[in-house]
Amino acid sequence: MPVVTLRDVSKSFAATRALDSVSLELNEGEVHALLGENGAGKSTLVKILSGVLQPDTGDVLLAGERLPMGSPRDVVGKGISTAFQELSLLPNLTVAENLLLPELPRGVVGLVSGRRTRRRASELLKRYELTEIDPEIPVGLLTLASKQRLEIAKALSHEPHLLILDEPTAALTDTDWLFRHVAKVTDRGGAVLYISHRLNEIRQICERGTVLRNGRVVGSFVRSDFNESRLISMMIGRSLDTTFPPRENTVSTESVLEVKGLSVDGGVLNSVDLTLKKGEIVGVAALEGQGQRELFQSLYGLRRPSGGEILIEGDPVRIRSPRQALKTGPGIALVPEERKSEALFLKLSARQNLILPIIGEISTSGFVRPRRVRERSDREADAVNVAPGVLDRPVGRLSGGNQQKVAIGKTVLTGARCLLLFDPARGIDAATKLEVYQFIRRLVGEGSSVLMYSSELPELVGLCDRVYALYGGRVAGEFAGANLTEHNLLTAAVGHTMEPATEGGVA
């Protein structure tokens, strides 16, 4: 008897088909795995099931009844609750308040009763074996693991018919607690949708599972025919037909960047070693939240690492700020993840965006030279293929592709020759992607070095000379040459060690 049935559910965002007639049944007492690469459509599915998004077409039935769409609160009322990967807790409110929202217990005159809130929260914490958490402290003070437990406990406390767990073990080290409570849900006839990249967890607790790729169901499995290698192949599928510019051997023997034992507090990054040579494109492959962000931030002085060493051209350096990073050795520069909030001054013109980081260098005793500004920005715009006609518009009004080209152009214009690119081809159209790839190739041809993270494996395989896979904050493998395949990268990125060769890569 299915608890929840999805029938031909589709959802598009602009031109992107996030879900393409997905059908799925979640049965009573079943833990059902949902697998897929970044961008396969898992989170869109979660959003639809939790009432955040409405599907364009298709039905979601809960015990035979249509689910109220587009209202998360109604959906919770109907018995579907979700523990989000990104955690929905409010950091400034206490543990007790977070647990009981949106229905805080009231006192006589209808005001929220602090005493009852605490009492009720203590009961819940006891029920879910979280007595080590103080109900009266703000959630922001908890460790990431405690926050994750609390998020899950909150979802459990609604005693749902369907419990959705989105990467529930991303910050949990022991899974016993989680599995015990998941079992309680299924014992009383509830269903659990379990989203995880960790295949060994899935093997342990999931009866069945579904694999998504590019918004479509591409396969399913039951526990008896569980086969990790086959699942990974299903997740990758045939790679997209993107053409990559031809590789030229530009790699020299000179080391530009060397990282030894780099760690970030709380094990987000754990003793990472990597090297980058002059003229080399080195990739970082990782699923969401495996420490790649912290790695790039540490290298650019946006985050203080808790341990380890960074060597630039062989000399140990401490990078305390982006300003310092840009001046270190050959210059380290970052193209950040978020175009709109980190890379670009949206209200300023594309020209100003390009020029601002180097405005000091092209001015005469503090005065801006408009003609020089125009010449330099024209030249750089030409290098990154931005039509000169759009240069004087606010960059926020340009297309995503042009914005990204400006973001890359402004970084390159700083003259830095060690470039950190965080997902540089994200969210842009295929033609612009190709231009970005060509530009990256040209940069290393001119003697720069590139360390890039990409959420798309084909990009790493097609563009990089060498790729490190990160998993749980550690290097889970290093791949080059014939070993550099999507299959190998994903295998390492999901934390599954298949060949003894990859063991050697673990620091």
Place this chain on the structure above:
Amino acid sequence: MSGSAQADAKGAGSKEVPERRRKGISQVTLVYLIVLALIPLSRLISPAFPSTDQVENILVLGSFLAIVAFGQGLVILTGGIDLSVAAIITASAVFMSAITGAMGNSALVGVLLTLGVGILIGLFNGIGVAYLKIPPFIMTLATGVMATSILLGQTNGSPSGASPPVLRELFGTGRIFGIPITIFFFAALVFVGWLIQSRTTYGQRLYAVGNGEIVARISGLPVKQLITSVYVVSGLCCAIAGIMLLGFTAGANLSIGNDYLLPSIAAVVVGGTAIKGGTGRYLGTVAGVLLLTTVSTDISAMQLSEGWKQIVYGAIVLAALVLSRERPEGGSRTNIFARLRARKREEDMDEGHGDVSKGAAGPGQSAASQNEHRRSISQ
């Protein structure tokens, strides 16, 4: 291959939504036109208007506001606000009159020391805002209250000393070619202010900071130093205004700076600078100064009470804020439905991107995580 990419790029360029021509006129031009219209309209208020005296008066009175509003404008450009301007002006004027009068220092020494006082108070503000991360309005409000209280204590309510004669000559009675010297100061100020804000690397960097501290930091700009500096400049401008006002009124009193807090913010906002920072021109601020000063002289001529002036100022600020709130980035006025549709489209796009490229969760959650992410960056 690269040839086709070239062609693609030009294609991508022409694919851009064509820039909408600005409908109507910019806010700055509008304000200048209103000022030009208001001066002849002053006749309705007094038969003595309009006159050269009136225009002269507007320019002289406006010069004090223009200099305070320059500092305030830089602070607002970075997304902050300086609520201590009135206190710094008063402190400077009182300090100046005290050390030149009672202590018998020369005017030049007095001016230098007074400018130093303004810089120090501004530095105090700047360090609090940039390094200790105190919200600007709390920090500057506290500084202002402290400065005022210290003054009250030191002077027992009635400051001693008077303006040195040279200041009275410069900013009070002195004329060149029959034009008050202050007006020449005003002209110079407009030029220098424009130069600093629009034509120096310093000014350009302030726009960057106002557009996004995180972006500025990632772009390698010294964000904390820049933020500190605008409060220092504001303090310095207030000190200059204090000295000029001392000369103009011939003697300091404890309310000499009181009339400048709200107008300094009003002039900046009316002149087209976004209260959240990142846009605006000093010439716009000057337009705001002239508008406010014209209105103020008219109200004085009507012999209405001071309270009315404040009410009108308040109303002008609110009106300017409402107007600028209705304007999309960049300043073109388009109809509100088109804008809502555009916003909806952008949101959809963002949703799409978020989904395609990472395993994000519900919007609330991803917003929370973004904040977390941002916090980690801005540390």
